[in-house]
Amino acid sequence: MYVKIFISLFLSLFFVWNSNAQISQKGNITSVLFVKPPQDGAAFAEIAGTYNKSPQGAAALFVMAMLSFSQKPINGLQSFAQCVWPDMLVVGELGYNNKQLKEADIQKLRTQIGAMTYLPKSYIKGATADNLYLLPKQNYVVEVQTTVMSGDPASGLMKVFVRCSGAAVPRPITLKKDANGLWYVYEWSAMLTEVTAPRNSKEMSRDSDN
Numbered sequence: 001m002y003v004k005i006f007i008s009l010f011l012s013l014f015f016v017w018n019s020n021a022q023i024s025q026k027g028n029i030t031s032v033l034f035v036k037p038p039q040d041g042a043a044f045a046e047i048a049g050t051y052n053k054s055p056q057g058a059a060a061l062f063v064m065a066m067l068s069f070s071q072k073p074i075n076g077l078q079s080f081a082q083c084v085w086p087d088m089l090v091v092g093e094l095g096y097n098n099k100q101l102k103e104a105d106i107q108k109l110r111t112q113i114g115a116m117t118y119l120p121k122s123y124i125k126g127a128t129a130d131n132l133y134l135l136p137k138q139n140y141v142v143e144v145q146t147t148v149m150s151g152d153p154a155s156g157l158m159k160v161f162v163r164c165s166g167a168a169v170p171r172p173i174t175l176k177k178d179a180n181g182l183w184y185v186y187e188w189s190a191m192l193t194e195v196t197a198p199r200n201s202k203e204m205s206r207d208s209d210n
Helices: 002-012 041-051 055-070 073-083 103-115 203-210
Strands: 013-017 022-025 029-034 089-091 100-102 140-145 157-162 171-177 183-187
Touching: 022 055, 029 055, 041 055, 041 073, 055 073, 055 103, 055 140, 055 157, 055 183, 055 203, 073 100, 073 103, 100 103
Parallel strands: none
Antiparallel strands: 013 022, 022 029, 029 140, 089 100, 140 157, 157 171, 171 183
16 A cells, blocks of 8 residues: 555656756646756756756746846847747847847847846746745746646647746746757747736735735
């Protein structure tokens, strides 16, 4: 009996660890851990090949690229060029290895993240509107879930949902697998939509008095 219980627990909580990617799965929710977020394109390149072996890891990489863009756009663009489906890139210097996002996509990032610098932070576990989307000093966790709408990974195309503290429901993001078995972001528009703005201390005090 105890053996069966152990096996059941092991299957329900499965961990995949390596020197760079730290990913754990419980049920349909995958937690992707970054001890520290990559600061530029070179740092992103060092870890990309381990995280994008799964659609969940690739989705979390996109969040790291968003976060990098909110802090220093050129570094973020270098990261996006490494996690977006290659056929969606164009030749250019605003990226990595002479590949970059299309100008329309870059402008969308500038518009949305420029207006809401806290947007990427809303995808980091523990950062909420109530604490002004305060990020941890280390150990950034992105939670990604699958549903019946996600599809079959064997098809090479999968939709996953990234948990967002600033939205009522997780945000969908679609990923595509290349010939080498690596996953890249294929559609991400929902990741750039509005989230709850940080709540200042006066708002929080007023709510607590009601």
